[in-house]
Amino acid sequence: MTAVDDRPAGAAPEIGRDRRRKEDQRLITGRTKWTDNIVLPGMLHLAMVRSPVAHATISNIDVEEAKAASGVVAVITGADIKDTQGAIANAWPLSAEQKTPGHLPMAVDRVACTGEIVACVVARSAAEARDAAELVDVDYDELPAVFDAREAMKDTVLVHPDLGTNKSDFWKLDSAEAGTGGNVDEAIATARESGIVIEREYRNQRLIPAFMEPRSTVVDPTGEQITIWTATQIPHILRFLIAATTGISEAKIRVIAPDVGGGFGGKLQTTPEEFITLAAARRLGKPCKYTETRSETMVSCHHGRDQWQKLTLAATKDGAVTGLKVELLADLGAYAAILGGGVPVLGAWMFNAIYKFPAYQFNCQTVYTNKTWVDAYRGAGRPEATFGIERIMDELAAEVGVDPLEIREKNWITHEEFPFTSVAGMTYDSGNYEAATARAKELFGYDGLRREQQERRDRKDPVQLGIGVSTFTEMCGLAPSRILGALNYGAGGWEHAAIRMLATGKVEVVTGASAHGQGHETAWSQIVADRLGVAFEDVEVLHGDTLVAPRGLDTYGSRSLVLGGEALVRAADKVIEKAKPIAAHLLEANADDLEFMAGRFGVKGTDKGLTLGEIAMATWTSHVFPEDIEPIIDSEATFDANTFSFPHGTHLCAMEVDTETGASTMRAYVAVDDIGTVINPLIVAGQEHGGIVQGVAQALWEEAVFDENGTLVTGSFVDYTLPTAADTISYVTDHTTTPSTTNTLGTKGVGEAGTIASTPAVVNAIVDALRPMGVNDIVMPCTPERVWSAIQTAGSDTAGSTTDNAQPHFESGAANQDDPGSSAEGADR
Amino acid sequence: MTRITVTVDGTSYSDEVEPRMLLVHYLREVVGKTGTVIGCDTSNCGACTVHLDGRSVKSCNVLAVQADGHEVTTIEGLSQNGELHPMQQAFHECHALQCGYCTPGMIMQAIDVLNDNPDPSEEEIRVGLEGNLCRCTGYHNIVRAVQQVAGQGETSGARS
Numbered sequence: 001m002t003a004v005d006d007r008p009a010g011a012a013p014e015i016g017r018d019r020r021r022k023e024d025q026r027l028i029t030g031r032t033k034w035t036d037n038i039v040l041p042g043m044l045h046l047a048m049v050r051s052p053v054a055h056a057t058i059s060n061i062d063v064e065e066a067k068a069a070s071g072v073v074a075v076i077t078g079a080d081i082k083d084t085q086g087a088i089a090n091a092w093p094l095s096a097e098q099k100t101p102g103h104l105p106m107a108v109d110r111v112a113c114t115g116e117i118v119a120c121v122v123a124r125s126a127a128e129a130r131d132a133a134e135l136v137d138v139d140y141d142e143l144p145a146v147f148d149a150r151e152a153m154k155d156t157v158l159v160h161p162d163l164g165t166n167k168s169d170f171w172k173l174d175s176a177e178a179g180t181g182g183n184v185d186e187a188i189a190t191a192r193e194s195g196i197v198i199e200r201e202y203r204n205q206r207l208i209p210a211f212m213e214p215r216s217t218v219v220d221p222t223g224e225q226i227t228i229w230t231a232t233q234i235p236h237i238l239r240f241l242i243a244a245t246t247g248i249s250e251a252k253i254r255v256i257a258p259d260v261g262g263g264f265g266g267k268l269q270t271t272p273e274e275f276i277t278l279a280a281a282r283r284l285g286k287p288c289k290y291t292e293t294r295s296e297t298m299v300s301c302h303h304g305r306d307q308w309q310k311l312t313l314a315a316t317k318d319g320a321v322t323g324l325k326v327e328l329l330a331d332l333g334a335y336a337a338i339l340g341g342g343v344p345v346l347g348a349w350m351f352n353a354i355y356k357f358p359a360y361q362f363n364c365q366t367v368y369t370n371k372t373w374v375d376a377y378r379g380a381g382r383p384e385a386t387f388g389i390e391r392i393m394d395e396l397a398a399e400v401g402v403d404p405l406e407i408r409e410k411n412w413i414t415h416e417e418f419p420f421t422s423v424a425g426m427t428y429d430s431g432n433y434e435a436a437t438a439r440a441k442e443l444f445g446y447d448g449l450r451r452e453q454q455e456r457r458d459r460k461d462p463v464q465l466g467i468g469v470s471t472f473t474e475m476c477g478l479a480p481s482r483i484l485g486a487l488n489y490g491a492g493g494w495e496h497a498a499i500r501m502l503a504t505g506k507v508e509v510v511t512g513a514s515a516h517g518q519g520h521e522t523a524w525s526q527i528v529a530d531r532l533g534v535a536f537e538d539v540e541v542l543h544g545d546t547l548v549a550p551r552g553l554d555t556y557g558s559r560s561l562v563l564g565g566e567a568l569v570r571a572a573d574k575v576i577e578k579a580k581p582i583a584a585h586l587l588e589a590n591a592d593d594l595e596f597m598a599g600r601f602g603v604k605g606t607d608k609g610l611t612l613g614e615i616a617m618a619t620w621t622s623h624v625f626p627e628d629i630e631p632i633i634d635s636e637a638t639f640d641a642n643t644f645s646f647p648h649g650t651h652l653c654a655m656e657v658d659t660e661t662g663a664s665t666m667r668a669y670v671a672v673d674d675i676g677t678v679i680n681p682l683i684v685a686g687q688e689h690g691g692i693v694q695g696v697a698q699a700l701w702e703e704a705v706f707d708e709n710g711t712l713v714t715g716s717f718v719d720y721t722l723p724t725a726a727d728t729i730s731y732v733t734d735h736t737t738t739p740s741t742t743n744t745l746g747t748k749g750v751g752e753a754g755t756i757a758s759t760p761a762v763v764n765a766i767v768d769a770l771r772p773m774g775v776n777d778i779v780m781p782c783t784p785e786r787v788w789s790a791i792q793t794a795g796s797d798t799a800g801s802t803t804d805n806a807q808p809h810f811e812s813g814a815a816n817q818d819d820p821g822s823s824a825e826g827a828d829r
Numbered sequence: 830m831t832r833i834t835v836t837v838d839g840t841s842y843s844d845e846v847e848p849r850m851l852l853v854h855y856l857r858e859v860v861g862k863t864g865t866v867i868g869c870d871t872s873n874c875g876a877c878t879v880h881l882d883g884r885s886v887k888s889c890n891v892l893a894v895q896a897d898g899h900e901v902t903t904i905e906g907l908s909q910n911g912e913l914h915p916m917q918q919a920f921h922e923c924h925a926l927q928c929g930y931c932t933p934g935m936i937m938q939a940i941d942v943l944n945d946n947p948d949p950s951e952e953e954i955r956v957g958l959e960g961n962l963c964r965c966t967g968y969h970n971i972v973r974a975v976q977q978v979a980g981q982g983e984t985s986g987a988r989s
């Protein structure tokens with residue numbers, strides 16, 4: 001039964017309505033509370049001194065000149081705070097054997113990547129701090145450094161000499177060993193004899209999350225409790241890790257995430273800057289603020305993706321996949337960040353995607369390099385996997401000579417087969433890939449575009465049309481504590497909600513999720529309004545402050561709705577349950593004779609009744625109250641899921657590629673997502689549009705590029721080319737719905753779907769446009785130069801037979817053998 | 830230090846400022862107009878866009894002293910007598926914002942686009958907003974909002 005069923009006929013349910021957001025009023029008028037807006041009496045400002053070199057020991061830091069500068073209160077080095085600054089934790093070691101370098105907020109004697117903080121200046125104003133930071137004189141003794149993951153695998157240059165190796169850990173899932181499928185090597189051997197083997201290496205380049213609000217932290221150490229405002233997605237986890245690594249009592253730490261300007265995983269971190277600002281504030285006893293510049297963001301906020309993927313797909317001659325083997329090399333950068341190697345390992349359950357593969361093996365090697373550390377970026381492990389599988393399914397279609405959608409249909413799980421346990425051992429609760437695909441084809445005008453494509457090919461049009469397909473699923477809603485524990489993850493996956501019934505009839509909802517643009521205040525209000533039968537306007541949602549919302553595990557991994565929303569439903573149900581005997585007492589009726597409808601307990605067969613608001617008031621006054629009942633109807637609930645959430649969808653993209661210049665232009669994009677029950681279609685569409693563009697940006701424009709010295713050359717918005725309004729088009733989005741069976745509302749996650757799906761759709765479209773010219777891959781981002789080069793060199797790729805075409809580096813035990821300095825990395829693009 | 834007199838959102842201010850101070854820092858730190866925000870340090874993102882004598886400028890690209898004797902309008906000065914500016918209303922109606930960080934600059938620029946060209950094509954809107962970055966919305970609903978104010982198109986951003 002859903003909440004909607006409880007409402008009387010005629011009352012429009014809130015769930016499903018395109019409510020305009022409650023959050024907007026303050027954001028469109030400038031009445032905002034970004035961390036950098038906060039000013040406290042006596043507040044001091046920090047500026048960081050960052051390493052310009054990628055690997056060095058720090059032999060001396062001369063702070064005298066900086067200390068003497070106008071307005072400077074203190075200059076702090078790593079040596080000054082080495083025992084009190086806390087640590088940057090890795091919460092997800094892949095195994096007990098994982099090699100994990102120590103990671104201090106402020107380096108004490110050695111730096112392992114550019115941008116690492118070696119000192120900070122604390123001054124009366126931000127400008128004075130910045131000026132004086134220039135005067136701190138640091139002597140670096142440079143050490144050899146390694147920037148390419150494949151080179152790092154050789155261990156000839158060590159990122160952390162004391163670890164003795166650059167290899168962090170190795171993680172494997174094998175369907176034969178797990179009992180979830182057959183032996184993949186046998187499947188490949190059989191296919192080499194009598195079927196098709198497709199072997200490809202894909203590069204999933206390094207990206208920068210690039211949320212719009214630069215990170216900022218204000219720490220107020222005055223009073224007994226330390227208050228920390230910070231631009232974070234994870235106030236609760238930050239509070240825990242500050243306590244765990246500094247020894248400050250958790251109860252003395254209050255973390256507030258006020259208005260937070262985007263995250264996309266980039267603020268799913270406990271940062272050196274947060275710990276250093278805390279250390280400075282404690283040392284000086286004054287409120288301290290640090291706000292980064294955008295150039296600092298680019299180098300010091302964790303990066304995302306950065307994988308080398310070797311895929312071997314075995315199939316029968318008619319295109320039925322018999323096995324998939326995945327070998328990942330994941331670049332962690334200089335340190336294992338909070339999720340670290342756990343991000344690429346999430347791909348273990350996603351490379352098999354929506355397909356029924358009889359045999360599967362996933363191997364992931366994580367490795368350190370002297371670059372900015374890598375962690376979650378929108379999708380986190382799942383876009384990388386989806387890119388790999390959706391690219392290679394297109395290659396299989398080309399090999400078999402059928403439409404890419406036909407090869408998918410041949411291999412996908414049909415809607416009658418749900419719930420379906422995948423070859424990776426995950427049980428997908430619901431889905432209907434046929435329906436989403438049919439709707440997407442209809443909206444896209446698939447057959448018409450295919451005809452136009454053929455016409456352009458026939459007339460040798462210099463502008464070719466390509467159609468890209470991505471039929472994705474994802475696992476989100478991180479989630480089940482039991483599974484997370486089995487994976488060695490350092491925290492649980494539950495979420496919490498509390499509902500306070502105020503005497504005035506208003507409803508105060510407290511959620512442990514911490515929104516930064518998602519619209520929780522609106523969507524949560526809709527859920528509670530339906531569940532309790534109260535007005536949408538009467539619900540207020542409080543979040544993002546560990547004092548107000550003490551329990552929570554925050555917002556990332558498309559988890560807020562599927563977990564936090566269900567916690568909300570359960571808390572609401574408890575409110576009704578608690579209110580019932582009170583209503584019975586006040587109405588002098590038997591509780592069994594009461595029915596709850598539209599926010600009111602009515603006595604069956606009479607017009608007598610009391611609204612929840614009236615009961616809340618009666619509870620507050622407690623003048624006439626049953627003696628044996630506690631005078632409170634406020635309730636809370638903690639929800640832990642049994643499994644993940646598995647949204648899916650079909651995305652179709654049409655790209656026009658100018659074969660003379662290499663320029664590609666998006667012509668049409670259709671996304672049909674099945675995200676279960678939709679709470680607010682307006683918010684969902686917004687998530688889809690933004691998600692799609694971030695995935696398109698990976699395909700076409702963005703890459704974090706380091707030079708041969710380990711300096712980030714895409715270190716500002718001048719060089720790291722975020723898409724603008726002029727680069728993008730309008731999108732067509734729609735839904736098919738198979739409600740999730742794992743939560744009451746039937747919802748699935750949506751925050752990452754667009755980003756996961758769109759990257760392969762775009763690249764598949766470009767490759768599709770050029771396939772008749774002999775092109776079967778273009779390294780991302782597919783810049784005009786790379787597209788043009790691929791066209792020019794396509795003739796040299798004699799891709800006649802797939803077995804002949806097996807790359808030599810697929811030999812067992814050999815590292816990837818492309819020359820690290822060659823084209824793919826893009827350092828010289 | 831140099832003395833400047835600037836009218837911001839209808840109020841006249843007279844302050845001593847460092848000659849190097851950027852207009853955006855003057856607005857945020859001296860006048861207290863924290864509705865205007867900083868998103869980058871290379872004049873790419875446009876989050877700090879305000880109107881200077883009625884034309885949009887990136888306030889990180891103007892020195893405070895250059896505003897001496899001029900009139901600045903920020904996002905905080907847009908609504909009149911408690912009534913939202915039509916562009917603010919349209920951003921709300923069309924769900925043209927998510928985290929809201931780019932929104933003040935985006936709204937100020939969107940108004941400027943229509944001041945220049947009251948009936949722009951989608952292409953003209955997109956080019957007009959090119960100097961303002963948004964990471965959340967994919968621009969889709971921002972374009973819809975501008976079209977709505979221009980009297981074009983539908984009000985809902987749920988379907989295109």
